[in-house]
Each structure stands twice: as structure tokens, then as C-alpha cells.
Amino acid sequence: MIQLHQGGPDTSHPLAYSVHSAEDIRGVLDSIARGPQHQARAGGKIRVAVANPTPERMEVAARIAARGVPHDGPRGVWFTPSPPEQGKCAFLFPGAEIRRPRLGELAAQLGFAPPGDIQDTSDPLSEGRRVTEASTLLDHALQRLGVNPDARMGLSCGEWAALIAAGGVHDASRILDRNHVGLRCPDCVYLAVPRDAQALHAVLVHEGLQARVFISHRNSPLQSIACGPPPDVEVLRCALATQGIAATPLDVRSGFHCPAYEPYVDEALAFLGLRGRAPLQEVWSCVNARPFPEDPDGCTRLIRRSFTEPVDFDKTIRNMHAAGYRTFIDLGCGSLAQLIGEILACAPHVSTALAHHSRDGASSLQRAVLALWTSHRDVEPDALDKLSPSNPDPRTSRTCHEFQD
Incomplete structure (x- = not known):
């Protein structure tokens, strides 16, 4: 009746239980109490997962499971009494965030240079570059875990990052070059x-x-x-x-996404070398709340509009949900996951963040994996075992390797 997964040699050592019916819930509680000595067939409807399972946290998990009410992560416990509605998966790239993820150790584990952690406030692109580096690293890590998106989207400068990850720009070198500074902007x-x-x-x-x-x-x-x-x-x-x-x-001064930037757009496009091309995978734009067009000129025109037209994250998420997206993975510290919770408050969906300002990258990733597994998404609780640089995943996108280089 009960399937038990015990995590590999990562920072969290998770435990995850799956049972087939509500009648088996007593077995879940007994297994939590007795420890990881019982195994049974896979495919259960009811799932419980515990990150870094201390005795106190295991007792919390038992109480949560006994109540039979869904629980999504507080106190390191996830519980679903029945499989939620499934659908397509989207990776979400944040714009500027107040809190910054701790990704140095994860970057080293994957063989990446660590994301930049010093913001030059005189350069309006510095924060965008840091966020782009961090979110692209997490995009790469998720694919190494076997979690692949049906689409990407981003908020503000995160839209550039989503395009970069999906191969939707000809050359990202100027956007990512920390020494390429001097973009003019209005005083806004x-x-x-x-x-x-x-x-x-x-x-x-x-x-x-x-x-x-x-x-x-x-x-x-x-x-x-x-x-x-x-x-x-x-x-x-x-x-x-x-x-x-x-x-x-x-703490951002650029004037992006409003008419005040109109006199600067052509100069900005030339400065950044921003030219669109058909993305290799679907990318949704917050300018028109639809996927980017497949023709390069149309893609470039939409990039241009993003400088002077507002970001409509609310409408974009609603349209994605109407198009069948049910899993939204925030490649940041949770600002987008929080907004999605406000937008889709009563609609079926799962949203989780991959990073946290006070936990290392691997621990944050482990929690996201447990959230996805508990929601019956296609990932195993011990997926972090795949994150060794000596164990490359051939499905990893070419653009992520380009970013690594």
C-alpha cells in the first residue's frame, strides 16, 4: 500500500510516501512513526513528502496527513489527499527581486560560474543581468533533473531571459556581459x-x-x-x-515599460544587440499576453514594444491557464509564485519557487522537487542525484550550454 522514497546524498534527505486510497492513510501514519523500513507498490493517489525529516517534522507530517487537507510546504511538509488536475508546465523567469537566491554552491556543482551578486546601481541592466544568470542556471538545473517545460515566460527583463533560454535572440552576449554598461534611460x-x-x-x-x-x-x-x-x-x-x-x-531606475522610454528604444536595441528569432520552444510575452510569433521580425517587434508598453503579468497567466497550463515553476525566490497565487487563487494549479534567500540552491531545489512530486508531476523525490557535472543530461537545451560557455 505504501511506497517510500528516501533521498540520495543531498542536503535535505527527503522522505516521500505514496498510498492508493483514503483507507490507507493509517498506514502512512504508521510508516512515518516507524521509519523507512516499509515498501510497497507505486502509483498511490495520496502523497506525503518531508524535507530533512527530523522527528519533530515527521510528527507534523503525521498530523497534517491525519487532517486530510492539502498542505504545500510550510514546515517542510507537502501533502495531497488526491491527484490535482494535471496540465502543461511553464518555467517563469523573474524580473528584479528584492531577495537574492544563494546559488554559488549549486553553480559550482553544475560547473557554472556563480551568478553575479554585486549590483552597480548606476547601470540599469545590472540587476537584470544578475537575475538572468540566476534564472538560466535554475532552468538548466531543472532540465538536468528531468523536468522540462512546455513553455517559458518572464516578467520585465525576465522576458529576455526566457527568450535567451528558448533560443529566441540571435546574440545574448551584450545582455549578459557585466562590463557592457552605459545604457541611457530617462530619470524615472x-x-x-x-x-x-x-x-x-x-x-x-x-x-x-x-x-x-x-x-x-x-x-x-x-x-x-x-x-x-x-x-x-x-x-x-x-x-x-x-x-x-x-x-x-x-530600487530600480530605467523607465522600461512606459511611454517615457520611447525616445531611447532604438538606441537601446542597438546597444544590446537585441534581434529576435523564432524561439525553439514556446515563449509567452507579457506585452500582448500571447506566445511570441514564430517569425524573427515579429519577435523583434514584440521585443521593441516591451520597452514602452506595460507588463501585463495578470492577463498572461490567466491566458496561459486557459490554454491548459497548470504547473508554474518560479525560477527565483518566489515573487512570481506569490503573484500567481493571487491571480489563480481559486483555479486549479500548482506553483512553486526554485530558490530561497536563506537556503542554499540544492536545498531549495529539493523542496521544489518534493512539491512537484507530491502534486503528481513527472519527477522523482530523489531527482537531485542527477545533478553531478559528470552525469550530463542529453536533453539539456543547447542554449543552456551556450550560457555555461
């Missing part, structure tokens, strides 16, 4: 507002700011981002504060 700042875009627009109109401050990101029903000159954005922040809305200034 960003403000994260915990409201949807419609509510934020109403405030901009009320304050007479709609011609100078623009909505650059429609992220979710609970978050939008405004962009504009610092004095005007400060007026907006104060106006929101009088309504009891605490908006957060972001």
Missing part, C-alpha cells in the same frame, strides 16, 4: 502599489498625474507598479498614503 523611478491596475489608474486621474506617471506593471489583483519622474511618483506615494495604502519604492 518605480512604485509598487498593493492595488489592481484599475484602482491605481483611478488615483492617477484623481491626482492629475496620468500624463506623467504611468502604470508599468499589471502584476495581479493585489499589485500594480507605477513609473514616472521622482517628484511625481512622490506625489502619488503621498496621495496613496492619505488613503491608508502603503506603496513601496523600488
